[in-house]
Amino acid sequence: MRRDVFQAIADPTRREIINLVAFNPLNLNAIADKFDISRPAISQQIKILAECGLISIKKQGRERYCEASLQQLNEVSNWIEKYRQLWEEKFNKLDDLLNNMQNQPNKP
Amino acid sequence: MRRDVFQAIADPTRREIINLVAFNPLNLNAIADKFDISRPAISQQIKILAECGLISIKKQGRERYCEASLQQLNEVSNWIEKYRQLWEEKFNKLDDLLNNMQNQPNKP
DNA sequence: AATTTGCGTAAGCAATTACTTACATATATA
DNA sequence: TATATATGTAAGTAATTGCTTACGCAAATT
Numbered sequence: 001m002r003r004d005v006f007q008a009i010a011d012p013t014r015r016e017i018i019n020l021v022a023f024n025p026l027n028l029n030a031i032a033d034k035f036d037i038s039r040p041a042i043s044q045q046i047k048i049l050a051e052c053g054l055i056s057i058k059k060q061g062r063e064r065y066c067e068a069s070l071q072q073l074n075e076v077s078n079w080i081e082k083y084r085q086l087w088e089e090k091f092n093k094l095d096d097l098l099n100n101m102q103n104q105p106n107k108p
Numbered sequence: 109m110r111r112d113v114f115q116a117i118a119d120p121t122r123r124e125i126i127n128l129v130a131f132n133p134l135n136l137n138a139i140a141d142k143f144d145i146s147r148p149a150i151s152q153q154i155k156i157l158a159e160c161g162l163i164s165i166k167k168q169g170r171e172r173y174c175e176a177s178l179q180q181l182n183e184v185s186n187w188i189e190k191y192r193q194l195w196e197e198k199f200n201k202l203d204d205l206l207n208n209m210q211n212q213p214n215k216p
Numbered sequence: 217a218a219t220t221t222g223c224g225t226a227a228g229c230a231a232t233t234a235c236t237t238a239c240a241t242a243t244a245t246a
Numbered sequence: 247t248a249t250a251t252a253t254g255t256a257a258g259t260a261a262t263t264g265c266t267t268a269c270g271c272a273a274a275t276t
Contacts, residue, residue, distance in 0.1 A: 010118035011264085015187070022191055029222060041265055043224065062222050062273040070195040073188050079123070080181050080188075083130055087178040119234085137252060149235055151254065170243040170252045 005072045006079075008052045013037070014045050018068060021055060025067035113180045114187075116160045121145070122153050126176060129163060133175035 009015055013035065020031055028046060032039040046066055049055045056069045117123055121143065128139055140150040154174055157163045164177045 006120075006123070007118045009184075009187075010115045012114075013264085015114070018191075022194060027222080028224095037264085038266065039223080040225080040267085044264075047224085064223070068191070068194065070191045073191065073195065076117075076184065077188050077192075079117075080185050083126075083176070083178045083181065084185075086130055086176065087181065121234085135252075136254095145234085146236065147253080148237085148255080152234075155254090172253070 003048065003052050005052055005054065005075050008049060008054055009073075009076065011045070013042075014049055017042070017045060017049060017066075018054060018070070021066045022068040022070070025058075025065045027060075027063040027065050029063075031066065111156065111160050113160055113162065113183050116157060116162055117181075117184065119153070121150075122157055125150070125153060125157060125174075126162060126178070129174045130176040130178070133166075133173045135168075135171040135173050137171075139174065 009018070016035075017031060020026060020034060028043060029039065031046070032042040035042060046055065046057075050057055050066075053069060053072045055066045058065045058067065117126070124143075125139060128134060128142060136151060136154060137147065139154070140147040143150060154163065154165070158165055158174075161177060161180045163174045166173045166175065
């Protein structure tokens with residue numbers, strides 16, 4: 001039962017749930033209504049999201065309001081940012097080539 | 109056989125492979141040597157990474173050099189960045205509270 | 217008090233995942 | 247040419263995933 005943020009956001013349904021509650025909290029049934037799958041299925045996905053800290057659940061009477069708590073996305077963001085310069089460099093390789101040709105214009 | 113970038117980076121072994129070849133390309137056996145799992149297992153993971161464009165494979169004789177090609181990570185990055193302001197706001201809520209207290213220091 | 221509503225959870229199931237071993241193939245080397 | 251090397255791929259498997267239906271329970275409503 002691996003349950004890290006990378007895996008949590010791998011599922012499109014879970015990403016969609018995050019998107020739904022990101023800008024306004026919704027209770028569980030309101031979320032489930034937006035999907036074609038059953039309410040228990042949504043309940044299970046929300047449980048996973050809650051377990052890895054991406055949403056927090058606030059009980060109000062018999063309702064459970066889900067709100068996004070996305071600080072954990074920093075873990076993914078940081079991992080990606082390690083490589084950003086690397087992949088953006090590739091766009092500059094033509095530049096490098098041109099520079100080299102200018103520095104050594106008549107190499108035999 | 110869903111095969112998107114989100115799912116590709118969900119697996120820790122695949123992330124580790126990306127990390128290995130990110131800064132210097134390696135052939136498949138060199139990659140497999142770094143792991144405890146079998147060479148075919150690594151071969152399959154590399155196939156997945158190649159299929160979603162995160163690594164590119166260059167044949168050199170009988171060897172296959174794997175190099176990172178991480179532009180696709182932008183898809184993940186963009187998805188996360190949609191929410192950054194949202195979650196960073198939460199860090200500022202304490203600030204806001206403190207500011208309010210300063211502005212209205214002796215509210216009855 | 218009885219019923220409805222909002223939800224959790226268990227059990228079951230098909231599909232997928234991540235491995236394994238065994239074998240095939242192309243290229244390099246002796 | 248025979249052998250060693252680097253790799254792909256198929257088949258099998260155990261574990262995991264993502265759903266379903268069925269049921270239970272607490273809070274609200276009647």
